[in-house]
Every structure is written in structure tokens, then in C-alpha cells.
Amino acid sequence: MHIGILTGGGDCPGLNAVIRAVTLALVERCGATVTGIERGFLGLLDGRCRPLEASAVRGLIAEGGTILGTHNRADPFHFFGAGGTDCSGQALDFLGRHNIDALVVIGGDGTMTIAERFARLGVPVVGVPKTIDNDLMLNERSFGFDSAATVVSDALGRLQTTARSHGRVMIVETMGRYAGWIALEGGLAGGADAILMPEQGYQIEQLAAFARQRAQEQGFALLCVAEGAKAVGGEWVIQRQLDDSPDPLRLGGIGHRLTADLEAHLGSQVEVRCTLLGHLQRGGSPTAFDRVLATRFGVAAAGLVMRGQFGRMVALQGDRCVDVGLAEVAGQTRFVPLDHERLQVARALGIFLG
Amino acid sequence: MHIGILTGGGDCPGLNAVIRAVTLALVERCGATVTGIERGFLGLLDGRCRPLEASAVRGLIAEGGTILGTHNRADPFHFFGAGGTDCSGQALDFLGRHNIDALVVIGGDGTMTIAERFARLGVPVVGVPKTIDNDLMLNERSFGFDSAATVVSDALGRLQTTARSHGRVMIVETMGRYAGWIALEGGLAGGADAILMPEQGYQIEQLAAFARQRAQEQGFALLCVAEGAKAVGGEWVIQRQLDDSPDPLRLGGIGHRLTADLEAHLGSQVEVRCTLLGHLQRGGSPTAFDRVLATRFGVAAAGLVMRGQFGRMVALQGDRCVDVGLAEVAGQTRFVPLDHERLQVARALGIFLG
């Protein structure tokens, strides 16, 4: 049996742990040959790939990123971009030429959408969900998410000492353009006083009043703000930037807007400062939790391959590894429900949520 | 409403996060008064306690240990020790004298057994499970466990560099006298080549053969061994020490025994070294995961108090916070089932399990 494996979309801590687990499980258990396809789906088109052996992957569990490389925009069905050419035939040729019996595809929503199209063309595909933002459908927790929440939590801890020393309001802007999972989890873990998410608009007057009061009582206030958070009634800050720019992070998004707004409301007596965590959230070695989860996903994906269950994606539900149909996942986003237990927890602690 | 809270048994990362969440939830949501009882059940006997206010606990989420102190052996029903006096009347007096309406008790198996006895005497008690070892019944994951597994995983990462440089077999001895959860989770996350647990005996000849082969292929081998692991057919190492000593860790347990055994089998060509992680596994700041879990447990316990549901312990099942009867938990140990998914994952990766 010959299996191809690729990683698509943005990188994420734990990708190498999945590659390692898929490879070890297939090689050790059933003597398969595994080929790593480089730079996401691009490798299916330009033919860049390399053999993966047990000895080469065994030490990978702690390594950040992906040894295979990845590519954000390489869609064989639209190469490049939305109006691009359909090059999927080239990809099928590649699979045929290398006698690849099945493809394990690790990626996010975009990658699963492509994988599903390949599945419909008859390619035996198994998906592994990759989303730092934790917003893939039918999958309750993904590797990389705990690592990102840990970066947020650590940053809040660091900033608390400077906030306290100067009596400041400090804002941390996290990832989460559409869903607020990282801001919520990282904010809870880091002891944030307020958590702002795309799912729940905030009124700046209320936020400013809360921040002023908390700063008086506690000497400082920590705000944890998802990239996609937005003021209610006001304009959709991020949306406008998405139209104008490929990378809103670089233009200064909600964090800087909020800093200016809060300063205007709080006056010169309270200093407000903002920190963007940006790429720090996706780099580096995965946490122990993410290493184990990525390893479980990898072994589960190898199991699907060995049992011939294709067109499926591995997922975590409760604490169980299950599998779901690729078609059920593609093109959707899992938002934080406004009655989610974590939000109830945050409310019980007196955290401002908008 | 006046609520007492205490922490019993060995300390654990996340205890302060529970104390914080219980207090904030009770004070902010229903204006309760919260009193911290010091040094576990001992405080019920000697009357040492102090008021807990929102402002005092809000900054506690990252702090290791317990600000209330704890005590390993203070059982009011047997004070001190198995043949001790029943001083539970004194404890009841304390609760009456301070008009304490309910007691939140954070602790492990021993603590829950005591809590259950108080519940039978009519004390309104709510339990919060505390077990780094993750071996309390009906609770699938406890705070402190992720922190301990992270210490194990980090230690394996550190030791790998020295193992590789010297071509050694290196052993890490973890906590887990009765159940192997920490060795299993930490070993998976740290890329251990072998994981030995109390639940699965090992044959030294097989282990030595495996270690020799792995060291040849990979240049080194990493073994992750729970404190309570045991050789098959051989004597029960730990059990004998338990009889002789109050603290087997200090005498050199399975790790040192295994080092000597492996050296005997491997000969002078392969060096074997052992590291005991000991108390490092229970000290320090909790991981982001544990902070959130402890916070959820704390809020859930406050909810039980507010709804008057006593004699219950908060628990995690799947990813849901539920509650179970104290009587169902007390006096039992949750072992790693030999068909557990994590063990299947380990086997799929070619990890030696005995």
C-alpha cells in the first residue's frame, strides 16, 4: 500500500506530530509506503515529494510547523485564485503515476473543501482537521488550539505585571477572525477581565465604564480581544479591512481601534496599551495536550485508511476520536454559541463579554 | 449565604484557580460570604480560617499550590491516623459556630471519603475532584493532570538531547503509584520509546531487547516509567516499599531498580541513566488547560451550592461538566483499561508497553 500525505493552509503546532503518527502507524502496523507531498496541494501539481520513513519521523513530535511545507492558496481546482484554471487532472496524474492508493490531507476548511472535491472524483481521501482557531465543524477541539490559547494565556500573564506596575488598561489582540474560541479559552486561562469575540458585539461605552471601574478596584485591567471582534452599532471594522487588504493584522485592526476608542472614553488619566500576538500564536512547539491530540488524530486517520473508509475526516467529539463525512465539514464555520458553557463560566466570574 | 472552602490531600496545580472560581461565582452572582478553611480538614478542628474576597482571589489563576494550605493526613474521623480519635464533632461545632451553610471540599479520594462521611452526618457538602494522577472514579480528566503530563513531556524532551549525545538509554520515573495515566500521557507527548504502567507488567528480558534494538536504530532510547510499574513474575517492588517506608520516592523505587536491571541485561556497552521527577510534577503554575478546567470545576461547584445539590462531586465526562454522587467516588481508583484508546494509539506507534 502506498499512501500520500500533505499539509494545507496556514501552519499550526502539531502538524509534524500528525505526519509522524500517520507514518509510524502505517509503516509499523501494515508495512505501507508513505510519501510526503510538499507545500500542500502544490506538490500534487509540481510533483515535489519525498519518501517518509519511520526513522525520519520518529523525532518529530516536538517540532513546530510542518516538515512538508504548506501553501495557503494552492487549490488545484482554481489555480491560482477564485477565477483560476482547473488543474485537478494534473493532480490525478501525479497520484496515478506514483501509484498512490490513498491520500491523507491535513488542513482546515479550505483544504477539506478541496479534499471533498477530490473524493467526489474518486480519490480515496482521509482528512485530518487543522485549525488553530478551533472553528471547524463537527470537531470540538483541534490540535494547535491549546498551543495558541497557551500563548495568549502566557502573554496575559506577562502583560499583567506591566499593567499593574503602571496602572494601565492593556489589550491583547488574538487570532479569531470569525470565531472567538482562542480569545475565550486564552482569556479565561490568562485571567482576562474582559473577552471580546466576533460572536458578541460590544458597546464601547459599556466597555469603557467596565474598564474604568476594574482599573480602580484592581489597579489595572486586562482585555483579551479576538481579531474579529466588533463594536455594536458601529461599523464592521474588520470586514472593511478584509475588503481592502490581504492581511488585516498588518494594518492594525481591532486592537488599535479599541485602544484609540478607550483612550477617548477614559481620558488621559488611564493609559491604554495594545499588544498583537499575531504569528507567535501559530509558531513553536506544540503543548503536551496538542501533541497527544495530533498523535491520536494521526493514528485514527491511519486506521481509516487501513479500513478503507474514505471521504471521511477524523474529529474529536467529547473526548472520543470519531469520523465525519468531508461533505458535512466543508465550507462551514463553528462559532461559539452564546449559551456555551465556557461563556456561562466567564459570566459567573464577572468577565465582561459585551 | 456563608460558604466554607478547603483543600485536602497533596497539593496540585489548579487548586488556587478552583478557590478563585468558587469565590468569584458565589460572591459576584449571589452575594455570598466565603470563608477559606486552612490546612485541609485540620482547619475545621483548630479553627484556622480567613475570609475570601473577590479582590483577594482574582489574581490567583496562575499561582501554583493552594493559598489555604493543605494537609495529607488530617482526617477528623480518625485524628491522627487509622486508629485515631473521632473528632468530627469538633468540625461540626466549627461549622455551626461560623454559621457555614455549605462546604466546598477540593481533594482526592481520601478527601472525598471524608466529605461523604460529613454528608451522611447532614453537612451540605460539594466536592471538587483533585488528582494529579487522574485516577478518581467517574471523572475523566482532572486539573493538574495536564500540568504534570507537561512536566513529564518537557523532561523527556530535555533528556532526549543528552540521551542522543551520549547514545544512552534514559529512564524517567513519573508519578502514578496505582494508575499509569501520567506516564501514558506524558510519555506519548514526550515521544517516549517505552511506557511502563502499574496496569501492565513488563518482562525485563523483553524490555532490554527492545531498548537495545531501539538504541541501535535511533542512537538512544527513552523510557517513561510510572512509579507503580512492576516487572511480571518478579516481586512487587513498590508494594514492599510501601510497607517499609512512608515515602517510596525517597528510597529509589522502580526507576533505580530498572536502571540496575537494564544495565545487567545490556552490558557495559549501553549506558543507562535514570531521572526522578518527583515533586516537580506537582509544583508550579498550572497549564492553560488546567486553569480553564479548574475554573470550570469551581463555577460548577458554586452552581451545585446555589441550587442546593449537596452530597455531589463535580466531574468531567467527555468535555462536559457533570456531577456524581460522593458515595460513588469514595474509596475507588480509576485504572487505565488495557483496551483504552490511548494504549491503542501507543501500540500503533510501536511504543513498548510491556
Next chain:
Amino acid sequence: MHIGILTGGGDCPGLNAVIRAVTLALVERCGATVTGIERGFLGLLDGRCRPLEASAVRGLIAEGGTILGTHNRADPFHFFGAGGTDCSGQALDFLGRHNIDALVVIGGDGTMTIAERFARLGVPVVGVPKTIDNDLMLNERSFGFDSAATVVSDALGRLQTTARSHGRVMIVETMGRYAGWIALEGGLAGGADAILMPEQGYQIEQLAAFARQRAQEQGFALLCVAEGAKAVGGEWVIQRQLDDSPDPLRLGGIGHRLTADLEAHLGSQVEVRCTLLGHLQRGGSPTAFDRVLATRFGVAAAGLVMRGQFGRMVALQGDRCVDVGLAEVAGQTRFVPLDHERLQVARALGIFLG
């Protein structure tokens, strides 16, 4: 003997370790009374202060920030701002009223300038240098600097995994408005391919050519850029912003300018991304090195007080704690000499320096 102690200017990891060491040394060795003055020189004006006892400070060594609080702009000689009122009389009243025999002042260039003026008015003052940027005169290494360089080095390590996975050029913008010490030390430790400092202008064409080549050879390139770095021949980016804004960090400084410039030169084939570390560099617990250095400074300052050597500032030269005149330090900046050994080291490794 009654000693006052205050922290001025921006916060910095290690301030609490100094406060602890000064207090322990004065209390334990000569039975002095120590009073902590709050929020920098502001406490001398509004009278906010509190007694510091050995038991209260002993646990402070690992705590970030300053328990006394600090203030960036509270100059008793110009209250507030450059054209402000001279309130130094109030400060002298405070010292007299509390019978304070000597003042230990921990701070940077601005704080030392104020301390020196007080010294000229006859106040027995001892200074302890505080500068994350490591740019105080006559002091070769200050606490906080190693902590900041560690944050930079860790960030470079994290970003390397994502840079490598995506084949990107990644920029890290560090502190260092006038001197490049942090970028240089952190960049060396983090394996940066290029280090840009205020002391050495760069030509964008050369930098772009270097980045392209390094990205081709290595698959990615990491650039470490001090806040105050500037293009040669071009305008002085930061200077202009200093005129316009109280906080250039928040407007997007050199990092974003460089990102745009490099993208223009490198074309669409190479992605460029930027991360601002900002306040992460000054928050959090000090490194072991900084804890020891801050402790040495604190004990040395206590020694100056006990020996009656006032108007002096503690300093590190070589690895020796010495003391220098406050007047020699005030109003100056220690730049990186272009023939400094660290720069020679960077050149020997093929690091691009401009």
C-alpha cells in the same frame, strides 16, 4: 536608619528583585527601617508610601514589574511635563517629615537625572540603573536586558517554524529606539539572518537582495529589527513619528515600513510578515541571570547607603559591581559601538547588519 526606595520610569523584569535585595540587606544587616514610595517620584509628592518588611519582600524575586508601582512622567522638578512647576520642595518636605535618611532610586536615564538634581539639593541618594534597552552610560549590563533578549530569542524560535513551513521572510521588531543592544543580543541568540539597529543604517536594496538569497538557500529568512533602525539615505522614520505621537509602537513603526518595502522589492513570490513584540519584552518574570544581577545591584546599593557613599549609582563593569557618579550618567545614551565584539561576532557568522 530609615531608607526610602522608589522605582521610576517604565517597568522592567527585576525591579522587585532589587527592592527585595535592598530591603533584606538593610533590614537584616543593620536593622534599618525601609519605606517603599509608590508610583515613582509621584509618591514623594502625594505622600503614598508603605513600610517594607523582610517577610513581605522575601518571596518577590520571581515577580515581574514593581510592587511599588511606577510612573513614566512624574518629575518633581517639572510637574507635569517640560514646562511644569517645580514641586521638589514638596518632595523634600516628605523626606523630612518621614525622617528618611537616604533614598534608593531605581530607574533609567530620566530617573537618574532627577536623582542627580536631588543629590545636588543635599538629598542622600543612591541610584540603581534600570534599562531594558541596556543603554545607560558606564553600565555594561542591566537587569531586564537578558529577559528582553530571551523574549526576542524565543519569538525568533517560534517564528522560524512558521517561516520555514511557508517559505517566508519574517520580521521581528524589538525595543531599542536609540540603541540596538536588544536586537543584537536577541538576534544572535535566536539565530536571526539579519539584525538592524539604530546605530547602523541599512540600504533596502542590499537587504532585499540578502533576504532573497537567504530565503532561497535556507527556505526562509528571519530579520530582527530594533524599533529605531532606519534606512540609509531615506528619511528618519522613527524620528518623524516621535514628533507626531507619544507612542510610535502603536502606529506601526519600522517593522511595518520594512515589510512594505521588502514586499515591493521581493515581489509576490516571497511572502513577508512582521511581528511586534512590544510590551511582551518588559513583562513577566525575570530570567535567572537578571534575578541574580538585580539582587547584586540591590545589595551593592544597600552597601553604598551603609557606607554613606551618596550621589553614586551602582553599575556593572566586566563582571564587577562598581559605582559611578550620578552626574556622569545623567542625560546620556550608551550606543552599540560599530566595532563592538558582538558585531564582529555577527559579521563572522554572515549576519546582515546593514
Next chain:
Amino acid sequence: MHIGILTGGGDCPGLNAVIRAVTLALVERCGATVTGIERGFLGLLDGRCRPLEASAVRGLIAEGGTILGTHNRADPFHFFGAGGTDCSGQALDFLGRHNIDALVVIGGDGTMTIAERFARLGVPVVGVPKTIDNDLMLNERSFGFDSAATVVSDALGRLQTTARSHGRVMIVETMGRYAGWIALEGGLAGGADAILMPEQGYQIEQLAAFARQRAQEQGFALLCVAEGAKAVGGEWVIQRQLDDSPDPLRLGGIGHRLTADLEAHLGSQVEVRCTLLGHLQRGGSPTAFDRVLATRFGVAAAGLVMRGQFGRMVALQGDRCVDVGLAEVAGQTRFVPLDHERLQVARALGIFLG
């Protein structure tokens, strides 16, 4: 020019950073060829070596251990052991056969002694000091030392939370068989209440009295004890073990002895616990400080090679990289002088030193 490089003795964080710096400096600056000799001096005998290229070493700065491997006991002049055969001729053959113009040797006292013998035989040798213990002569600070002190400091921080929660006396046993540098630096950084070193004997009665008092005042006590510390008047614990065992760490050394002694003196009211850090102190990624220092040493060694200054070892004096004669270093140990500034600092803080 063809340069050989090898690492001897125990591994240490920063070895790879030296290998990287030597290689980059020699390859980039003067187009030299560099060959890595494997497993210390053993590679000179069995001929195992490999070419080192710039691209292969550039990413090594953060990696723990040594990619070349090392060997504790491979002395070509006594192969193996004190009464072994002189195989130095074989080593000279190897150097001649590969046309190696100079040898860079990274190691400790034993390695420098061997290097010095080769120098006397006419081999152009340059030494780089490697000693976690920081006890090589004429070199004030070595890479790996800051990393080890950081492990000790972090461990003390972790153990403090559990010590405080249980009201315990906790002992951390560090490396330092002959010199107490690690215990001193790590103990200062970690806020230890007592620091015991080989250079300064302690009386158990005084230590017990101090620990009892500190535990009463502070609620706990932290003791940082070098492996080679010893009781005054009592037997030389470690020395006896050195006679009996190749590895005293594994038998339970001073830490366990001290635990038992303190328990005997303190009675059942105060619990005493001990943690051995062992190999954790030498594994893992070097700190930022050690990465820079190792890099400086590597570049300085390359400079000696290029200038033809052989028979010399790089060293740090003050903060300057200098070089000293191999003969001045070999066979000696740098102890902590009892009037050393760090000891004076410790005394000023009220730390018990014996």
C-alpha cells in the same frame, strides 16, 4: 584549510551553538573545510567523521546536546581507562590521512588535558571550555552554566508552591561535585533560604535550627544543595561514594542524606522532601545567554585557528573573550572563593551558607 572539530566529556547546552559558530566563521570568512569528528576523541581512533557545511549547521543554535556525539572516557593516551594503551599514534594517523590542519576541541578539564598532550606532540589545537559546573580554571563563565542555573531556579520556583502549601522543608540537589557555582547561582536566582556547597562545610545542628526558624517565619524553607556539599566534622559523604560507585547520583547522595538528617533533627512536625535534578540540568535548549556565549567562544576559536595561535583555549574574563594556554588550565578546578562577591551577596540576604 581543513579543520577538524570534536566535543568531549559530558554533554552541555550550547555545544551545538559552538559547532555552528566555528563552522560558519571558518567557512564564510576564509572558505575552510570543516570536518566533524564523532563521539569525542573516539572518532579520531575509529575514524568516524562527517563534513560540516554552513547550511547544515545554521539552524543548530537552539538545539541541546551535540550533533557530533560525545564520549566520557575516550582518552587516546589511555585507551580505555587509567591503565589503558596509548593509541595517540592512531589519532595522529587520522589527522594526517585527512590532511587536517587544525583541531578545535570543545570540552572540560579532562578534554583539555588530552588536548594539551596533543599540542605537545605538535598537533595545532585550539580549545573551547565546556563545563556546566563552571569550574574550569581561568574562565569566569562558561556556556551551559546559565542554562543549568535556570533549571535550578525554575525547580526552586516550582517546589516553593508545594513547600508553601504543605509547610515543608524542601531540598533541591544540584550538580557540582567539587565546586558550588550552580547551587550558588541557581539558589540565588530561585530564592533559596540556604545554599550548601562543597567549598563550605555545614553543621547539621545549625542548619536544622535555621530551617526550623525559617519554616516558622515563612511557612516553609527551600534548601539548595550541591552534589558535593558535606557536613563539617562528619564523614565525607560524597568522597566515600566516589570510591564505591561510578555514579553517586544514582545511589542517593547528599540530598537524601540531608533529608534523613533534617528529619531526625526537626522531628515529625516538619516534613522534609528532596528532589534530585540530575540530568535535567544538562539537557535541553540553551538559554539566550548561553547561546550568545557559545557563539562568541566559537567565533573566537575560529579566530585563533585563522591566526595560527595554537595550544590556546578561549576563555571569558570579565565580559571579554580572551585566550589562555592549555597547560595553564589542564588538571585544575576553579572553586568558589569563600570571599567571592556572590557569597557576600548571599550573606547580606540572610541566606544560610554553612
